[in-house]
Amino acid sequence: MQKIPLSSVTSDMILARDIFRGNMPVGMPVCNKGTQLTDDLIKRLENLDILSVYVEGCPVQEEGNNxxxxxxxxxxxxxxxxxxxxxxxxxxxxxxxxxxxxxxxxxxxxxx
Amino acid sequence: MADKRSDLKKSIMDTKTLPTLPSVIRKLNSLSDNEKSSVQEMAKIVSSDQVLSARILRLANSPSYGFYRVSTITNAMILLGVNVVKSLAIASSIFAAMEKDNVCLWEHSLGVGVAANLIARKLGLPECEEIATAGLLHDIGKVIIRIKCSTAENDILGLIHTRQIYTLEAEREVIDTDHAEVGAWLSKSWFLPEKLGEPIAFHHDVAKSENYRTKTAVVHIADVLIKASGFGNSGDNFVPPIQQIAWDTLQLNEQLLAELVEEIEDKLIEVKTFCLEMMSD
Structure with missing residues (x-):
């Protein structure tokens, strides 16, 4: 599981955590974990001001070192x-x- | 050296020099001693101070308790208990100073509150909310040292940095006492209940806790777990040794520990969000 900013999310990734409105655990649920992200979905998340999401695996290599x-x-x-x-x-x-x-x-x- | 210690003790026991303890809490103290007083009555007194109420509600809605929808003081008193609300009233007055300029300690405290609650629930212990509160307040002595003797605090941080020692050791060297003892003085001078005072006083020495050893053991383990996870910062960066007596008191084992680590790490993400929100207010 890795937390990445929405800007580096691509359409093949799979959510590792539920997304809630306003990034709050008490917010309205927007998207279930296990969902495979699509371009449409990513655009919709952008519109909802979601800043970062948790995705399965470790798809984005962080700078410098692992x-x-x-x-x-x-x-x-x-x-x-x-x-x-x-x-x-x-x-x-x-x-x-x-x-x-x-x-x-x-x-x-x-x-x- | 001994002078410093007794000076500090005197200034802590003399409540007048401490950050103002709202008059509300004094009234609340006298009411909660009286068995006939009702929750409504006590809630009314707290609600009369709006700033204090807002602070209490914010803490009551923190991930440490996991209710999230505590919207009135009466609710908070029913859900969390009078003792907890009273302690939150006191804590919020002190934490108000800490929120902005010592975010790391604040994160550590919230983390330990959350961990203590999770441990208590996992082990099926009674009074989870009180244990969570003790976790939240366990390092209150550090805040007081910071407020009371800021030069000593710098020396302590310097020692930790240059000699790579525990905060506790550095404190004993510089001010001849430590945050656990300072916390104990404070909880006496503010009439915090013993079940909170003991874990604060002995979270680094569980064996000395006689009446509420289970609660103290939970706070000790919670502290160690949060230090191990590297969440927040409480002075030094070293995981303290787990005390055998705490391990035995709670009858922990490897399996339980693994489950706890997983649950705590999961919850810490919420704590982080909560802290960020508090900072941005």
């Missing part, structure tokens, strides 16, 4: 003092697994 690598490096930095403690090690591994899963895994190369 974003998953950056996230993992930051995670290592946060755990630098405590990764040897057994309980923190569990938490570290849980988070690492979560990041890899949620960001497409395989260093961003999504298997189709």
């Amino acid at each position: 974003s998953l690598d950056i996230h993992l490096r930051e995670l290592d930095g946060r755990f630098i003092k405590t990764f040897r403690e057994p309980l923190n090690a569990i938490l570290y591994n849980t988070y690492k697994a979560y990041l890899i899963r949620s960001m497409g895994g395989n260093s961003g190369r999504q298997t189709e």
Whole structure:
């Protein structure tokens, strides 16, 4: 799953989260997750002032480096003092697994 | 060193020098001690202060509680309980100072509030709203240190940066006390209920919490989880060690932890939106 600005959305992408009006979780639902985006739909979202959406996989390569690598490096930095403690090690591994899963895994190369 | 500590303690226990505690809260305190007073009566008192009511409602609608449609103070009191509304009244007065110029700490606090609520619900604990409030307020001592001794705060941040130590260690070195203790003084001087005061005082040392250890343990774990997720910033960037006693008290295991991480990360996206909205107001 990756959050990208609407301007970089293309018509083949699949929504990973519901879209709500006004980007608010209490707003009126506009589009379900799992929907495959089309040009018409993207135009309609633009008209509704939706700024960013969550899409499946990791379709947009962020500048410089793979974003998953950056996230993992930051995670290592946060755990630098405590990764040897057994309980923190569990938490570290849980988070690492979560990041890899949620960001497409395989260093961003999504298997189709 | 000891002088600094007692000076600080004195100035915190002396409520007059603290950011103004609205007179409404004093009235509310005396009413909530009286068992005969009704929710309507208390709501009426709070509603008489419009700015305060707006602030309370905004927090009551924050993702920490997950109701989103609390539109009146009476509703808030029924849904969240009088204790929570009282604490929100106090918190909102303090947070008002923090919202604009320390966004990172504000995000961290909201995140811990959300995480504490999710943990409490997952484990089926009673009084989820109170636990969420304790999470929201757990670092209130940091705000007070910032307000009371801003030069010391700079020294503390400097120490964290140069020596790469925990905020807690830096605070003890500079002001001979720490934000947990300051928070405890504050909750005493403002008559916060013990079930909120204890988690604030002992979220870094769960073993010392005797009467409300479960609540303290939840706030401790919530704090660690939010530090691990890197959401917001509470001073240093290091995940503190998970205390075995908290883990055992809540009977956590790897499976539960994995589910919690997933749920919390999901909810944090909402928190981010909520923070951005608050900033833009």
